[in-house]
Amino acid sequence: MRTRLALTTLALATTVTAGVAAPASAAAKPDPVQQGLQTLLRSDGAPGALASVRGRDGRVRTYTAGEGDRDTHAKVPRDGQVRIGSVTKTFTAVVVLQLVGEGKIGLDEPVETYLPKLVRGKGIDGRRITVRQLLQHTSGLPDYEDAVTNDILKRRYLSPRDALDVALAHEAVFAPGAKMGYSSTNYLLAGLIVEKVTGRPFAEEIDKRIIQRIGLRHTYFPAPGETTIRQRHPQGYRQESPDAPRRNVTKIDPSASWAGGEMVSTNSDLNSFFSALLDGRHRLLAKAQLNQMRTTVPVGKPGYNAGLGIFTMPLSCHRVAWFHSGAIPGYGTWAAATDDGRAASVTMTLEPKTGQAIEHLEKAVDAALCR
Numbered sequence: 001m002r003t004r005l006a007l008t009t010l011a012l013a014t015t016v017t018a019g020v021a022a023p024a025s026a027a028a029k030p031d032p033v034q035q036g037l038q039t040l041l042r043s044d045g046a047p048g049a050l051a052s053v054r055g056r057d058g059r060v061r062t063y064t065a066g067e068g069d070r071d072t073h074a075k076v077p078r079d080g081q082v083r084i085g086s087v088t089k090t091f092t093a094v095v096v097l098q099l100v101g102e103g104k105i106g107l108d109e110p111v112e113t114y115l116p117k118l119v120r121g122k123g124i125d126g127r128r129i130t131v132r133q134l135l136q137h138t139s140g141l142p143d144y145e146d147a148v149t150n151d152i153l154k155r156r157y158l159s160p161r162d163a164l165d166v167a168l169a170h171e172a173v174f175a176p177g178a179k180m181g182y183s184s185t186n187y188l189l190a191g192l193i194v195e196k197v198t199g200r201p202f203a204e205e206i207d208k209r210i211i212q213r214i215g216l217r218h219t220y221f222p223a224p225g226e227t228t229i230r231q232r233h234p235q236g237y238r239q240e241s242p243d244a245p246r247r248n249v250t251k252i253d254p255s256a257s258w259a260g261g262e263m264v265s266t267n268s269d270l271n272s273f274f275s276a277l278l279d280g281r282h283r284l285l286a287k288a289q290l291n292q293m294r295t296t297v298p299v300g301k302p303g304y305n306a307g308l309g310i311f312t313m314p315l316s317c318h319r320v321a322w323f324h325s326g327a328i329p330g331y332g333t334w335a336a337a338t339d340d341g342r343a344a345s346v347t348m349t350l351e352p353k354t355g356q357a358i359e360h361l362e363k364a365v366d367a368a369l370c371r
Contacts, residue, residue, distance in 0.1 A: 037050075040346075040360050040361070049065045050063060051364065081232065082333060084265045085325075086325065087324045087326040092187050092260070101288065105197055109131055111130070115196060118192075121170070124140075124172045134186040136306055140172045142167055143185055152253060157253055184261065186260075187259045219263065219269045226253075228251055267333075274322070328351065342369050348361060
């Protein structure tokens with residue numbers, strides 16, 4: 001669910017290559033993506049890691065490292081399902097922007113237009129916050145996510161309205177539009193707006209408008225009360241402190257994350273999603289809305305900028321990628337794509353709680369996109 005970590009600064013290894021035969025001359029050279037996964041294991045304590053890389057030619061490479069289950073010592077399943085945390089936000093932004101294109105939502109309309117009298121608090125007024133500011137994290141709304149971690153871990157269902165109440169109990173962080181400040185509360189409200197204007201559950205809109213539309217076979221929005229992961233997957237772990245044991249938190253109730261972080265997917269599905277979004281051929285977004293999504297503001301770190309539900313990152317090979325990252329108990333994921341058709345997604349099976357772990361996820365993606 002967290003991405004703000006990404007804006008501050010995966011023992012045993014198995015590489016699986018799908019549909020690609022590595023040249024003999026390259027066999028002796030260390031694979032930079034595999035090295036990146038090893039760093040997540042060695043330096044960041046992740047029990048396992050997995051990745052998928054799509055080249056400009058459409059060929060796909062999948063990678064695994066470490067163990068998929070610390071108790072059984074089972075291998076990490078190739079392209080297994082994982083909880084993607086805040087990468088969900090890009091899906092949410094796409095649905096909102098589709099509704100903008102249909103004339104049902106106005107980007108510069110106040111939240112009050114769609115959710116009258118709901119967004120009120122100390123320094124908080126839905127009449128002064130626009131939909132664009134929600135999607136770009138410039139609303140100044142306080143973030144609720146740290147306050148609901150125990151609900152997630154204890155498998156307690158928390159409705160979007162309950163989670164919103166947690167957020168609105170806190171004071172605004174800054175005036176709307178003053179700057180960019182990451183807050184998952186923005187995407188709670190975005191999800192509620194989608195439900196209000198469509199009259200349908202948010203999860204159904206995600207499924208109809210994105211998952212079914214582009215054929216993501218391993219991606220879904222969990223049903224209320226669903227605590228398990230449906231298909232083959234590595235176990236996810238959490239470590240409260242560097243000296244604490246890693247405990248299995250695969251079974252959680254992610255409802256509190258909702259439109260900001262509840263989804264389950266695979267690295268390959270994420271590559272398909274980001275590629276479809278950027279290339280325009282699947283028409284996930286009309287050109288006008290895609291341009292709006294790609295209109296950015298600085299986030300305070302050179303080369304990194306915030307669009308609507310998506311961010312830019314500079315690559316070591318002098319390209320620019322569009323990405324979102326996410327952390328939720330059990331998993332940390334970084335997914336990115338470039339305008340020339342490359343895409344990569346990397347997941348570690350330990351919730352990243354340090355800037356170093358987030359940096360290593362990013363470097364693994366950078367290595368994949370620049371190879």
